[in-house]
Amino acid sequence: MTRTAVIAGVGPGLGESLARRFVTEGCQVGLLARSANYLDGLSADLGEDALAVPTDVTKRAEVEAAFDAVREAFGPVDVLVNHASGGAWKGVTDITPAEFDDALAVSARGGLLCSQAALPDMLDGNGGTIIFTGATSAVRGRGGAAGFSAAKFAVRGLAESMARELGPRGVHVAHVVIDGQILPPGAGSNGLPRGRDEYLDPDEIAASYWHLVEQDESAWTLELDLRPHVEEF
């Protein structure tokens, strides 16, 4: 089965691993991110099953245009990964209101806009899958990261609300709690500040995202966590 997927907020690391895995599984993939340069390189590498669409996911018109472009190239959207994340890593005494707003806009508003752009396709009888990338700070507010915690919590609340609303209508919404650091792109086993087994391998994270896409509607997961086996938690 060929699926059309959109990865919103793609970048080196997990976003890129998701794109590669999805293409390997037969998807055609729309790649949304701010940086046109990065996207062009990645889509060239992935070939004709990938489409680079430079997009600021916080801007409604840009998001709608991006989904139109993907739709035109590959057909209705079946899978959306809301992967964009941002915001200063600052505590309540340091963060500016603008930085706080920005964290919420990229993660929560961006997730809403992309979901709203994708849903007409999914609710048209075909169903679909929407996965939100979360973090430990989505389930446990982190001291010194007020904006990031608020934004990640907001995304989880949005995902849960959407799962309850959309599940009966055939759209699978899931939230993945990534607990730990992801292996930096291009990292060999040397040159890392910590041992390699202390990092999540983004290709292995992608395997669990793909499992969520493949789940039958009789047994859907709303949330799973992922961490390296040596992670203290």
Place this chain on the structure above:
Amino acid sequence: MTRTAVIAGVGPGLGESLARRFVTEGCQVGLLARSANYLDGLSADLGEDALAVPTDVTKRAEVEAAFDAVREAFGPVDVLVNHASGGAWKGVTDITPAEFDDALAVSARGGLLCSQAALPDMLDGNGGTIIFTGATSAVRGRGGAAGFSAAKFAVRGLAESMARELGPRGVHVAHVVIDGQILPPGAGSNGLPRGRDEYLDPDEIAASYWHLVEQDESAWTLELDLRPHVEEF
């Protein structure tokens, strides 16, 4: 001990009960809300220990001016209740991005701005208490309430982050999960759509808020839930 308290987002119902209880306990209370008319009536009723400060809590300059006014009238702020809440009760397929943003702005951004305005007083050696009013939708995203769920989750994430950052510095941050409907203002036992015991009495909620204010720093609560004894949950 006389304390200066600010209730941000006061209104008939719980906000008003909090104001009355705090005054009864010897606090001087700054009342922040958008509606000047309502605030004037309430402050007149509460007497000289209350100050009405019409404020849009999503606007930084207004918030700072409001806290300055309270400080000038009553001295440094000891207690802040972030009680403002808003946003359309709509699902992901219906809510507009502007309505979604508004929900986040009132609850999360408003909570941040008020906290940042209060914290200089609290971190100046006196300590203090900041309580966020939460809801069931802060711990369980509700289908059909995408903006409200995202906003309430965001507030909880902010509260947890602040609690971890500020606890060691002497500021107690707490989050109250109110699970159920609060008795409407002026309701007698007749004229309610449900039996009176299905509602939370706002005066009784206020008793638990006051308990949080009074807790000794050796045994602080981050979160408690409150519901009527007959509530299904």
Place this chain on the structure above:
Amino acid sequence: MTRTAVIAGVGPGLGESLARRFVTEGCQVGLLARSANYLDGLSADLGEDALAVPTDVTKRAEVEAAFDAVREAFGPVDVLVNHASGGAWKGVTDITPAEFDDALAVSARGGLLCSQAALPDMLDGNGGTIIFTGATSAVRGRGGAAGFSAAKFAVRGLAESMARELGPRGVHVAHVVIDGQILPPGAGSNGLPRGRDEYLDPDEIAASYWHLVEQDESAWTLELDLRPHVEEF
């Protein structure tokens, strides 16, 4: 209002602080624990409002006899604190099945037996309060403490089940998550391995237990957490 309270698993530390606070608030208190010696000393100290009843809370007949003794001395039971806890602090590779069973028996079975002994009084139109003492390991299984974690989780599951069953019948069931170390009995500010502000003061914990007892049925708490303000969590 005079209440009859039972503290099951009383000992130096929090159990004793609870007993003192409850007596101060006008309760007559039945003290249940295995050690007759300790109980005799404490009840002598507390005076005629306390009754020492040496009891193994894992034994049904002993528990029933203990509640009969309290009932005979002080009347129907209004408040029960299930405070007994036990079990080796060992991981899955070390703990013996007997140690594991023992942890579950003291905390979970003991909590059931005491609740079942108290409930006839509470369901007889008078209502009542049952508080379970929990720990961080009740919400987050601790590595190296397999039996303790299983037991503390079991207690929380029991408490939640009871809260949902008994709330509509007028019995308030609550679970307190104590996160951190309690100040050892008789500790001055010297001689502690950590700074005094790193410990929970048991008298202050008792203040929150008492608040739970006093809550009006329109706004009951199922769960609250307590920790020292400097605790990392």
Place this chain on the structure above:
Amino acid sequence: MTRTAVIAGVGPGLGESLARRFVTEGCQVGLLARSANYLDGLSADLGEDALAVPTDVTKRAEVEAAFDAVREAFGPVDVLVNHASGGAWKGVTDITPAEFDDALAVSARGGLLCSQAALPDMLDGNGGTIIFTGATSAVRGRGGAAGFSAAKFAVRGLAESMARELGPRGVHVAHVVIDGQILPPGAGSNGLPRGRDEYLDPDEIAASYWHLVEQDESAWTLELDLRPHVEEF
């Protein structure tokens, strides 16, 4: 890769689906349950890759003998599913202490005993996977099911404790929250009290269990939930 798996508490429904899936994936499977009759039929059906070992998982000697039998037939154990569950579905006012104990013994003690029997193989440099079958009542105590809730919570606490202890040693411990009713064995689309899409298909649940087994140690899941897409939750 051929793996040796043990399913403790196998029965018609999910246990059987797990056994079939595991055999399909190349595992050799030890089947543990009380009923010899049922096990014989299932193992005959599965063929030479299945071994029926009638076992009461609450009895240490029986469990150890069962694992020895599996080990002798198929070699060291790589995968264990702790699937046994039991206990009367009764509230706190109805359940007998013996019924309560039984619920804890089958789920929690049984899970401990089987894990302790399997761990020597897994900690001997080969790693392994231990999956606990949970339920909604493991994360939300159910009114009217005091023993079941306590037992399911206990299992979750045990699983979390084990995950933290054993992860760094190469053993993956996971807990699956099954939220909803599983399709009864042999059910066609007729004759069900509810629509077929309101049930979890056990074969699809087994797909997620198998995904957990296959996860790379750089990205392990501790917990995931599974429910039919139409389930209200």
